[in-house]
Amino acid sequence: MRELLFQITLLGYLAASCSYLMHIASGRNRPAQIGSRLLRGSFVLLSLALVASLLPMATTPASRPYLPLSFLAWSVTGIFLWFEGRHRLTVLGAFLAPLSLLLLVFSGALLRRGDGLQPLFESSWFPLHVGLVVLGYAFFALAFIAGVMYLLQERMLKNKHLSALFFRLPSLDSLDLVNHRCLAWGFPLMTLGIITGAAWTHAAWGRYWRWNPKETWALISWLVYAVLLHGRLAIGWRGRRAALLAILGFLCLILAVLGVNLLASELSDTALRAAVKR
Amino acid sequence: MHIFVIGLNHKTAPVAVRERVAFSLERRQEALSRLLEAPEILEGLLLSTCNRVELYACSHDSTSTTARLRKFFEEFHQLKAPMPDEHLYELWDQQAVRHLFRVASSLDSMVLGEPQILGQLKDAFAAAERCRSVGPVLTRLLHKSFSVAKRVRSETGIACQTLSISYAAVELARKIFGSLENRRVLLIGAGEMSELAARHLLDQRTEGLLVANRTLERALRLAARFGGRAVPYKDFPDYLPQADIVLTSTTADDYILHRSQVEKAIRLRRNRPMFFIDIAVPRNIEPAVNQVDNAYLYDIDDLQKVIDANLRERRKAAARAEDIIDQEIDSFLRWLGNLELTPTIRDLRRHCEAIRRRELDKTFARQPGLGSEERLALEACTEAMIRKILHRPLTLIKERRHDGSNEPYLDALRTLFGLDDRPEDEDFR
The missing domain is CATH 1.20.120 (Four Helix Bundle (Hemerythrin (Met), subunit A))
Known part of the structure; x- marks a missing residue:
């Protein structure tokens, strides 16, 4: 069913x-x-x-x-x-x-x-951590897409080359507003997500931060978004620069989620097996 | 039933010819009633705009109608010489229907996709309705053309793009700012062009208008007309940071607005975007302004490029529109075909039923001893006979209606059975 x-x-x-x-x-x-x-x-x-x-x-x-x-x-x-x-x-x-x-x-x-359940994940911090982080990702994903569309359209406007797509894109202003909204929601969610993640890591391994690639990339993207948020609020960044940073931040996030997460676990698995065989 | 159109438009005839045969508003009613005096013309419609003059008619007579329409044209306008063939087009049936659908969808217009023609066609139809010159066929045809136009517009977006400089500027501004509400416009130079553009921008409910002009008097006048504010010409750079949209149209020989000024203004605006429209020749704004982040500069050629791009989009949309029109023509012609078929079948059935009823009544009168069961059997038997006799001819004319080859049969049926002869009908009853 x-x-x-x-x-x-x-x-x-x-x-x-x-x-x-x-x-x-x-x-x-x-x-x-x-x-x-x-x-x-x-x-x-x-x-x-x-x-x-x-x-x-x-x-x-x-x-x-x-x-x-x-x-x-x-x-x-x-x-x-x-x-x-x-x-x-x-x-x-x-x-x-x-x-x-x-x-x-x-x-x-x-x-x-x-994949079966691993006892590691049975801490009550874990679902909270995942829920917060995933919601944050969703906002950042939307900011990423809006950023790509912003750059596309900005380039067309500057070069005065208006393709058929141009007429269907939303205005620059509303794309920038999406960037702003998504950042305003996503950043606090991700911050809380990282804190709960640290708490979970502590519960599972006894340390708050292990500097594994996943955590490092998550931290880097958090820093990118922090810079962007500060730039927007304090310096008045907007438009192209905001779009670029939103894209950069999301690329770091993808590394943190997909690349590093799957790749690293596979790698450590095979490395482990190879070591055992020997 | 045949549909005819005869007329001329901006493509076939120059304005000097068109104006001679245009029907003035006062004489249209007269024209329609005179048109319907011709015995073979059953319905008529008159469309007369500055770009086209067309007569639509429907008639059973496929041979003499176009000549009649042409003669009407010449007589009504008292033309001394007959209209040259290259000016006038004569179309009938499928071609005529296609023509009307294309006109209604603005595919035949001088400016492809312009919306006025549909309104003009609706007015023409309303006028024809008032003098009762349209019957079921043209009414159906016109309603169909309105719905085709609507479908074309919503499915192809043919009218979505704009084709004038000032509309193009508004469209670009909306691409940058979204809604133009609460945006402020600064006009530098208060010529006719900038007035036109300002009017289009203010239609979008912009927040306020600032006008700077070399002669302050003219700036004051323009500002007063649009409820804006005049600013001294030499001070206009100070007002840049307040302006979202800047429109220049002065006759200055050199650039009056430079990159450094724009950079400063954008900084003061905390990077909020600015849109510069330079419709002056020679140009008023340094082209390097376009390289400043969040500043967008369009000169008159750039705007023309936008219009060209729009035109290309429209042509593509027009190709899709033709497909829609093809479908709709099929559906209309099918209806028109059935219109002829259905009454013939109905009349034929009625005719046979009348004979059967009469003969049965006679028989029952002569044989009073028949029981109800025998009567029912006779009823059923005669009914089945008629059904079986009519089956083949009716199937045939129904099949042939798709390619239009059933008309001779329809005609033969009506003649052989005397379906159009009223008096004989009376005899039966």
């Missing part, structure tokens, strides 16, 4: 992605309307799927490996739907729906791999 719900959600996201891409390609408004409705529907389904996957489990939700990714897709979609109506950001959906779809496919693959 849970599986089926999840599959239907995937299909919904796929259909929404196609509609939004059709909107971009053709410039017609109808596919965007359909895409928006499909995305709303898929969001509801995903919410149900998430609740359903929480119910039968006695243990903490975030310790299931696939949940954080699904939760990330859920947060990204939720934030987008929240912003969409206010800032006329329809085109963002063309970037966002496929991203969420990718996250869900990933989480589905991880689910099938069936």
